[in-house]
Amino acid sequence: MTQTTTPTTDDLLSLFQQRADRFTRVVEAVDASTGRWDVPSPCEGWSARDVVGHVLETQRDFLERQGLAAGPQPDLTDPAAAWRAQRAHVTSVLAADGVAAREYDGYFGPTTIAATIADFYGWDLVVHGSDVARATGQEWSVSDAEAADLHATADGWGPALHSEGVCADAVEVGPDASVTDRLLARLGRDPGWQPSIS
Secondary structure (H helix, E strand, O other): OOOOOOOOHHHHHHHHHHHHHHHHHHHHHHHHOOOOOOOEOOOOOOEHHHHHHHHHHHHHHHHHHOOOOOOOOOOOOOHHHHHHHHHHHHHHHHHOOOOOOOEEEEOOEEEEHHHHHHHHHHHHHHHHHHHHHHHOOOOOOOOHHHHHHHHHHHHHHHHHHHOOOOOOOOOOOOOOOOHHHHHHHHOOOOOOOOOOOO
């Protein structure tokens, strides 16, 4: 019999911070290399700048819906700085007494702010981190363990994974596709997509 351990609030916050660390490295690498934020991304119709803007706005929206301060209005003339400011704000909000463990009725039933931050918004950082990385010519991949974790979260969403505003329909890949390519394909991203950087 397999036993599963329910993650603690601290576990969930740590997972969010790990995923935020990775997103931070991706956006800071754009500034350090080309600084070209207006290149197209794998998200059709969105530039790399738009992807960061989406990440910021969805986090702000979630905080507002929970009756919490949304954070500074993002200035997307410098997406990396806007992300750093938002991350610092979210970290501060979650550190306030009782906030992270607060329960509420989520889309899939009762949950906590920490669980949503880690499992949805942290997951979003990984996926959109791949979009920004690929748009700007950075190497991006996941380990077997990371892929298994991300697939498990996607499994929990069921058909909602491919609903409007979440992920496009899955893309077919061959049997020899890498772990990373299989994950991207499941999330509606073409693993063969190439950035248009001159």
